[in-house]
Every structure is written in structure tokens, then in C-alpha cells.
Amino acid sequence: MINTMDYQLKLASLISVVTKIPKEKLYFLIKEPTKGIEADWSINCFTLRSFIKKDGNEIAVEIEEKIRNIVHNHPFIFKVVRVGPYLNFILNEIYVFNELFTQVNKNFSSFVRSGFPQDNLITVVIEFPSQNTNKPLHLGHIRNIVLGQTLVSFHEFAGNSVHQVNLLNDRGVHICKSMLAYKRWGRNTTPNKSKLKPDHFVGKYYVTYSRHEAKLKQSVQKEIQELEEERKKSKTERDLAKIKKLKSVIQNSKYGKLQQKLTDMLVKWENGDPEVRKLWSKMNSWAISGFEQTYKIFDLNHEKVYFESNIYDKGREIVLDGLEKDYFVQLDDGAVIARFIKKGLPKEKVLLRSDGTTLYITQDIFLAMQKMKDYNYDMSIYVIGNEQDMQLRTLFEILSILGFSGKNIHYSYGMIYLKSGKMKSREGIIVDADNVVEDIRELSVQEVKNRYSNLSEKELNYRAQTIAMAALRFFILKYEYTRDFIFDLEESISFEGETGVYLLYVYARICSVFNKGIQDNIQVPYNPHKNAQIKWHYPSKIPAFSPYERNLILQLSKYPNVLFDSYKALKPHLLCRYLLELAQFFNIFYHECPILKEEKEIRELRLSICEIVRIILKHGLNLIHIDILTEM
């Protein structure tokens, strides 16, 4: 499909015709000029010197002449202006508006996809947020979920077949910690009885355990440190008697005994001890039912959930098979390892312990194979924070050694820090996901109340909830995803400036114009109350555009390209930045250009522009899972 509104590409083709330089090469040389330059697109002919061995100014003069002869065949160009080595192109906004109006109204769906190739559709598995079941979701998970959902939308929009899955890490030492604490201090109470959200209830015991452990650890802190130092020494220098003594002191301390209890419980779990298993499934079901409440707020549904408890000891056969094929190496003690020489990877990675048991990475290998069996995917995206960069690189390298065919992508997003530093769930220093949502919601309840005191409780809550989620999602998505950021509820979540609320406001403003029009018996393109488009027509006459209208129209015409760039690079912030800019242009337009009180021709034109902004804004927000409001 050809995107007729990709003027960058059209200009590249045009210049290609007169210079014989391939248009693919020219495409990226055509840029949007710095603000303040009167041009929509421009090319600096110095950049063409590798193709044409002349001075940049001369090249510009030559191209300009040649283009002048054929520019009348390209009505989308209004004017070409040469400034030194620069060729500046000014587009014909009436032509652009014409195309925009036609495409948006006649076939919106093919318009928004016009940057996307329609062949080559693929099957994609996207895994997130893959949390542990020992504590509630926190702010990091929110970023994970919000990013993951956006990737799902992007791929679905591209026409790919998308499978959204999760891996629940529901077994292991961390779960045993919550269990142990519950056994000791829980007194058989339940989330219901203690009036806690069930995952918070479970998390409470995890924190209790960790604090208790830290306290006990203190009494043998010195010994632990000494032991570590001794172990760091080379084998010949180690004082074996000292190590033995230190070990014994640690083991016999309260801390050591606690550690032993933990290990015992883990072994019991693995052996299927009924009592341990019963407690385990009880606590897990609490955690999961808590997660589900949070998922509901984020409208998160997985097609499939993999449970670590089902697969933790799988993958052994795959590794042994690899060993047989000499992909891996077996050590003297029986452990199977993979060796790497690539930069950025560890020298080796253990895949099977010397006793033959599996490790986390073994299960990861298995899961990759399982996903392939389940979905026969072309691409598998792991939405996981950048602290696991090395683990994922290692996993992908092993898969590649095994001749694994699927394309794996670690969608490695940045950490979220608090003013006080990194979140530490063990110490309970976290920003809890449910609390964040609740705090923002309360904030928006206040804001809505300040403006409208007479709303029904239901309407108030609906608006506040929509605004809160828009603010939260947009706040996360507007940052480039690899970037770390510092979260401070007070300062970070604002309803002014570059926010999701700013975008919602534009949408509500447009609806408000339409409502007023309907009220005054003026024909408008959309009825917000009925959520219905009204039969609309091309403006009967196009007078000259003001700069405010012109900016908006050109911005609107770029939408398909932004969508594709955003999808291609999996960078939601590109779409977010675009929508902000669109909203900015709209607010300026709204401020400068009266709509309903204008004469018919101008009114129809401006209403048409409003409607296109509304449609595109809604579409963009929908892709990043932000619901719109027709009144706010």
C-alpha cells in the first residue's frame, strides 16, 4: 500500500528523479527543519556530496533548477526555496487538507495503516509482567504492564497475530519466606479477616520475614563478612580451619537455623509434602486473586499463564541433548555448562547442577521451546527490566547455540527509582501499584470536584478514574522506554503540561464545541452524547488557511508515519510526543480561531479540522490504552 501522505517519501522520489540518487538514500536526508525556518521539509545539499562531487551550494542550485521544471506535476508542493545549500520545501496545505479529509473520511482504517507493509504478517508472543507471587505488584510492574500492553496494541494494529502471556514465578525461596512467616505469625488469619487485599496480605508476611531475617543476620554479620573475605582469597591462601569455624558459628546462630528452616521447607515443597503444598497453594491463590483485582484496573488479560511450579524442573532433556551434540560441556563433578567467548556474556553458565537438578535458566530454555510449540511464533518479546540484560543475553545465546529459530527480543526497559533510591521490596520500600492508582485517583477526584460541584457520584468517579489512568499511563509512556526515571508522586503526576490529561482535555474541548453546535442547531460532524458520526461533507469552499490551521493539518498528515515509526522501533514515546504536539497545535488553534460563530465556509472547514483531530487523537490514545472523556 502506498502512503500518499508521506511527503518525505514523495520528496525523496522527486529528488531521486532529478539526481538519480536512490530514493531510499534520500529519504533520511530530507528532514524537518529547525523551528523558525519557513519550510515543512528541507534537504541540505552538502549531504549529497558523496553522490555528486560538487560544492553543496552548486548542487542545490542545480537541483532547484531541475525541480522547477517539473514541480507543477507535483501539486503537493507549494514552493521550493533555496537558501545556500538548503532546498526548502513548502507544502500546499490546501492539497494536504484535501487528501487528509478524503482519506480520513473515506477509509480511515487504511489511512492509519498506510505506513505499514501489509504482507509479511507475523506471529508474536509477548510475555509480561512475570511477577513473583510473594508480594503485590509495584510501580516497576506498572511500567512493565503499561509498556507490555502498548506493544500488544502495536502488533495487533500492524495486523500481526499476537499472544499475550505471563509467567508466574510461584515457587522457590522467596515464596517459602512468606510461607514461613505466615506459619509463625499468621495465626491462621486470612486476608478477609484482616481486611487486607490478598496479595498485600501475602506481601506483608514476606516483609515480616525479611525484617526478621535481617535482624538475626546482624548478630553474625561479622562472621559472614569474614567468611566472604576468606572465600575471596585464592585456594592456596584460604584458612580452611577458620572457614570451618565461621561456618559452624553461622549455622548454629539463630540466623543459620532460620536459613535451615527455609531450605527444609523448600525441600519439603519439592517432595510434595502435603502440609507445605497446602499452605503454598493457599498463599498463592491469595496472591493471584489480589493480582487479578489489579489487572482489572489495568484491563489486563492474558491468553495464557505459565506457572514456574509446573516447569521449574523441565528443560533437562534439552540440555542433555545439547550436551550430546557437543554444544555444552560437562564438568568433572557432573554439572553441565555452556561456554561463551562473546563480549558482554559471562565466560560460562551452569545449565544443570552437579546433582543433575535444573536451574532458572534451564526452565527459561524449556519455556522458550514450549512457547514455540504453543504458538509457532516468529518473534518472542520478553518485557523485562534492564537489570536482567545479561541473563536474557545469555539465554538468547544458548537458544541460538541450540539452533533455535525464533527471533527473541528483550524489551529492556529502565528502572524506576524513588527519591530515596531504588525500590527494595524485601524492606518494604516500594511504591505499591494499588496505592499509586488510588493516590492519583484521589487527586483527580479533587480536581474534578473543584470544577464541577454538582456531578453525580457515579459520574465523578468515572471521570476521576479515567483521568487518573490517563495521567499514569501517559506519564510512563512518554519517556523513552530504556530510560531510568525517578518517581515522585507529588511532582511527577501532574494534570498540567505534558500529560495525558492535556490530551483528554483537547478531546473534551472538541466534543464541547460539537455539543454547543448541536444545541444551537448548527450542523456538526459528530454527536458526543450519542457517540455517533454525522453525515458530513467536504467544506463547500476552502478559504486561505491561517498558520494555526496549517500547522494542525500538516501535523495530522504525519500520523501514519508516526504510527509506523513507533511500531517499528517499539517506541511508544514517539506516539506520545506526537500526540502532545498535536494537542498543542490544537489548543493554539482553538484559542486563535473561533469556530461556531464563523460564517458557514470557515465554520465547516474548522469543524472538519476538529473532527479529524478528534478521530486521530482518539485512535492514538486507544493504542496506548487511554480512554477518552467527552466531558471533563
Added chain:
RNA sequence: GGAUCCGUUGCCCAGCCAGGAUAAGGCACCGGACUUCUAAUCCGGUGAUCGCAGGUUCGAAUCCUGCCGGAUCCGCCA
């Protein structure tokens, strides 16, 4: 110690892949705009040796090298 990522105004952040004109926004601050289609908005102003030093280039925030500063990771844990 090694690996990976990051460093742009008082603060937040885009631009870096594909080097070019006056480095784009937002917050905060100062000054303006609501008898008008929603002021959760708009207009104006103040504010940047793009971490430092070299190199490549006619030209570097962008590419290369070194250094400084910060984060993360480097388990037969999960």
C-alpha cells in the same frame, strides 16, 4: 576488576540509529489573556560552554578514542 547503559538550562525530558540552519517541549519563576466554542488552556519573558579532553569532518549534542561521574549486572539463587 570486567560487561552493559546513561550524563542536554534550577528540575524533568526530546533530538543521537541515518552528522548540517537559531538545540524542541514541559515544570518552576516573572509578566499578561476568561461578559466569548471548557483558563486542566493560551501568549510573552528569564534560563544550555549538550559531563570533560582529544580525534574524524568544510561542519559534531549526534560518529570514534580516552577520562570523570552515576546506575545496573557479573550465583551449581529465583
